[in-house]
Amino acid sequence: MTKTFNLTRREDGIAILTMDVPGETMNTLRAEFAPEINDVLTEIKSDSQIKGLVLVSGKKDSFVAGADISMLDACRTAKDAKILSSDGHVVFNELEGLNIPVVAAIHGVCLGGGLELALACHQRVCSDNKKTVMGLPEVQLGLLPGGGGTQRLPRLVGIAKSLDLMLTGKQVRPKQALKMGLVDDVVPESILLETAVKMALKGKKRVKKQKTMMERVLEGTSIGRNIIFDQAGKQVAKKTQGNYPAPAKIIHCVRQGMAKGLTKGLVVEAQSFSELVVSEESKALRSLFFATTEMKKETGAGDVQPREIKKAMVLGGGLMGGGIASVTTSKAKIPVRVKDINEKGLSNALSYAYNLLDKGVKRRHMTPAARDNIMSLMTTSTDFTGVKNIDIVVEAVFEDLALKHQMVQDIERECSESTIFASNTSSLPISQIAEAASRPENVIGLHYFSPVEKMPLVEVIAHAKTSPETIATTVAFARKQGKTPIVVQDGAGFYVNRILALYMNEAAALLLEGQSIEHLDKALVKFGFPVGPMTLLDEVGIDVGAKISPILEAELGSRFKAPAAFDALMADDRKGRKNQKGFYVYSKGKAKKKKKEVDESVYQVLGLVPGTNASIDEVSQRCVVQMLNEAVRCLEENIIASPRDGDIGAIFGIGFPPFLGGPFRYIDTLGAGKLVSILNDYRTQFGDRFEPCQMLVDMAENKSRFFEL
Ligand SMILES: C[C@H](O)CC(=O)SCCNC(=O)CCNC(=O)[C@H](O)C(C)(C)COP(=O)(O)OP(=O)(O)OC[C@H]1O[C@@H](n2cnc3c(N)ncnc32)[C@H](O)[C@@H]1OP(=O)(O)O
Numbered sequence: 001m002t003k004t005f006n007l008t009r010r011e012d013g014i015a016i017l018t019m020d021v022p023g024e025t026m027n028t029l030r031a032e033f034a035p036e037i038n039d040v041l042t043e044i045k046s047d048s049q050i051k052g053l054v055l056v057s058g059k060k061d062s063f064v065a066g067a068d069i070s071m072l073d074a075c076r077t078a079k080d081a082k083i084l085s086s087d088g089h090v091v092f093n094e095l096e097g098l099n100i101p102v103v104a105a106i107h108g109v110c111l112g113g114g115l116e117l118a119l120a121c122h123q124r125v126c127s128d129n130k131k132t133v134m135g136l137p138e139v140q141l142g143l144l145p146g147g148g149g150t151q152r153l154p155r156l157v158g159i160a161k162s163l164d165l166m167l168t169g170k171q172v173r174p175k176q177a178l179k180m181g182l183v184d185d186v187v188p189e190s191i192l193l194e195t196a197v198k199m200a201l202k203g204k205k206r207v208k209k210q211k212t213m214m215e216r217v218l219e220g221t222s223i224g225r226n227i228i229f230d231q232a233g234k235q236v237a238k239k240t241q242g243n244y245p246a247p248a249k250i251i252h253c254v255r256q257g258m259a260k261g262l263t264k265g266l267v268v269e270a271q272s273f274s275e276l277v278v279s280e281e282s283k284a285l286r287s288l289f290f291a292t293t294e295m296k297k298e299t300g301a302g303d304v305q306p307r308e309i310k311k312a313m314v315l316g317g318g319l320m321g322g323g324i325a326s327v328t329t330s331k332a333k334i335p336v337r338v339k340d341i342n343e344k345g346l347s348n349a350l351s352y353a354y355n356l357l358d359k360g361v362k363r364r365h366m367t368p369a370a371r372d373n374i375m376s377l378m379t380t381s382t383d384f385t386g387v388k389n390i391d392i393v394v395e396a397v398f399e400d401l402a403l404k405h406q407m408v409q410d411i412e413r414e415c416s417e418s419t420i421f422a423s424n425t426s427s428l429p430i431s432q433i434a435e436a437a438s439r440p441e442n443v444i445g446l447h448y449f450s451p452v453e454k455m456p457l458v459e460v461i462a463h464a465k466t467s468p469e470t471i472a473t474t475v476a477f478a479r480k481q482g483k484t485p486i487v488v489q490d491g492a493g494f495y496v497n498r499i500l501a502l503y504m505n506e507a508a509a510l511l512l513e514g515q516s517i518e519h520l521d522k523a524l525v526k527f528g529f530p531v532g533p534m535t536l537l538d539e540v541g542i543d544v545g546a547k548i549s550p551i552l553e554a555e556l557g558s559r560f561k562a563p564a565a566f567d568a569l570m571a572d573d574r575k576g577r578k579n580q581k582g583f584y585v586y587s588k589g590k591a592k593k594k595k596k597e598v599d600e601s602v603y604q605v606l607g608l609v610p611g612t613n614a615s616i617d618e619v620s621q622r623c624v625v626q627m628l629n630e631a632v633r634c635l636e637e638n639i640i641a642s643p644r645d646g647d648i649g650a651i652f653g654i655g656f657p658p659f660l661g662g663p664f665r666y667i668d669t670l671g672a673g674k675l676v677s678i679l680n681d682y683r684t685q686f687g688d689r690f691e692p693c694q695m696l697v698d699m700a701e702n703k704s705r706f707f708e709l
Pocket residue numbers: 025026028065066067068069070109111112113114116137138141143144145146147149293296
């Protein structure tokens with residue numbers, strides 16, 4: 001049997017322990033490795049010739065990606081998970097307890113249990129390679145570091161910094177890691193092993209990073225530490241709204257460990273870890289990891305492979321166009337031509353992309369030369385000269401069908417026969433845009449969300465005649481831009497805007513019933529959305545909503561009818577943040593108010609006197625069940641290919657609470673029967689817009705689910 005851990009001895013007395021899980025792309029830690037690693041440790045202890053140990057990965061570009069998440073998923077009880085964590089502690093303690101120097105040589109991703117393994121070594125050195133990142137991302141899986149991370153990390157880098165890493169799950173690059181004392185040295189990959197060997201030869205002693213005055217005051221006294229923990233606790237409570245149990249448990253483990261010592265801290269860690277592994281929140285978050293990993297391999301068109309994209313073009317230099325051009329150069333590293341009808345649009349796009357990169361320079365994540373290199377991939381023009389060999393064109397112009405028809409014809413005339421025309425429309429059916437095309441197989445929808453550089457989702461919309469090669473190439477292009485694409489079928493609003501529209505309409509209906517704006521936003525934030533519906537409408541633009549609603553109503557039916565009183569908002573020129581006039585007050589100029597305030601005059605415009613009488617649960621339930629019902633309808637109509645895609649679309653496109661796993665997983669938790677009964681109750685009270693869709697009714701009858709248990 002091929003081994004995972006291989007020990008080789010050098011003449012200088014340093015042994016190299018190489019981890020290489022056979023047959024896997026990346027190293028992960030599994031319980032089944034324990035006997036093998038124990039044997040290796042026994043061998044090392046019994047060999048007096050070994051003067052030091054260096055731990056490396058046998059994988060080309062990764063160290064260890066953490067504990068195997070499938071193994072955690074297989075835990076049936078908290079007891080199973082506790083054994084995993086405690087057994088891991090025993091192995092890591094053994095490693096740490098070796099009386100020879102142990103150095104981890106890190107190249108590539110070193111995450112979760114992988115970093116905890118490195119933390120159990122006496123010293124760490126990492127490569128200065130771009131692929132090298134370190135972090136404890138367990139919180140993003142609804143977990144906490146269960147391999148000693150909650151104990152060893154604060155002892156190494158300080159309490160505040162370790163909490164920051166563990167509570168956000170952020171990954172740090174080599175330079176940052178060195179600065180915070182997470183690693184002892186950063187060197188080019190070519191001399192990584194030799195450097196680690198030299199460190200091992202020098203001995204166990206590591207240079208302790210000097211603490212700042214503030215760190216000494218705050219972390220060196222129990223009063224100071226209490227301040228840090230209390231502050232962190234308050235921030236976590238505000239951020240999680242009580243929906244995510246992991247962050248509070250992370251603070252608890254660190255606090256206990258710092259007060260009672262490492263051994264006691266590890267006991268608390270194993271207990272808390274085990275409770276989280278079997279929590280519904282973590283199960284939902286882990287399902288997202290599996291879904292996104294699976295999707296990375298899909299072309300979107302079965303076995304059809306994508307064509308290579310060497311050059312792209314963006315039509316329209318507005319907010320969306322600028323964002324799309326920016327991710328094309330900065331993430332995909334593909335040259336892009338931005339075309340607009342006037343110079344202003346072009347300079348907008350350029351400055352949009354430049355400002356984003358420059359932020360990176362100011363934060364020292366990027367050198368000015370790297371920024372300028374990326375900018376050199378972006379060219380602009382007001383005409384179509386030199387565009388013959390463009391492989392894909394993304395149009396981001398106004399939502400005007402005639403204009404889009406014109407664009408399709410321009411591109412067919414000016415570019416090559418195979419050039420893909422991708423429309424970033426948010427509401428017009430792609431089949432209608434393709435009507436103007438003589439090569440409709442090249443026409444596709446590519447719907448980004450604003451702000452493009454931040455929002456992870458894109459919808460790739462195939463109409464009946466889009467070729468599989470166009471789909472596969474567009475999916476691959478979006479992925480290169482750092483996006484998670486879901487392929488959806490053509491239809492007004494596609495998937496994301498369609499489910500969002502009904503949710504927003506319900507919030508509007510509640511507003512018109514007299515619920516206050518703050519109350520509505522508070523209810524949905526408490527439910528787990530990143531912002532409430534009124535804030536979202538201000539951000540997206542009330543005018544955008546007003547433009548999309550009639551299209552959806554005409555194509556999909558009266559349940560999409562926006563409340564008529566909203567016309568009054570348009571008449572009052574309330575567009576939201578973009579013209580600093582919406583549901584909230586926007587201060588002009590730089591001085592931003594700390595707390596957002598409702599613009600009370602909006603109630604007058606709507607002819608309302610606000611009074612909060614519906615409970616927070618009632619408000620969120622009414623909005624959310626509309627979204628759930630419509631999501632299922634989209635599945636019923638094959639707009640989305642699977643519940644998995646529907647969950648990913650809602651979470652990555654709208655911010656549907658990740659801890660619920662997405663609308664479909666949430667329906668499984670609620671039970672289709674319960675949802676149908678809630679919808680029927682609301683239908684009696686508020687009308688047919690709550691009519692449950694057929695698929696839900698059938699599922700309620702058959703007691704079936706979307707996902708297997
Ligand atoms: C006790 C501990 O404290 C608990 C833990 O450690 S929990 C785990 C913490 N670690 C993580 O959350 C990291 C999860 N992994 C990732 O985020 C990403 O895979 C990555 C950033 C490491 C690499 O991303 P990328 O280069 O796009 O590769 P990606 O396709 O995702 O992964 C490559 C393969 O490694 C697998 N993989 C990566 N990390 C894994 C993990 N922790 N568990 C199981 N499989 C994992 C993927 O499933 C995939 O397998 P496949 O080739 O058979 O499909």
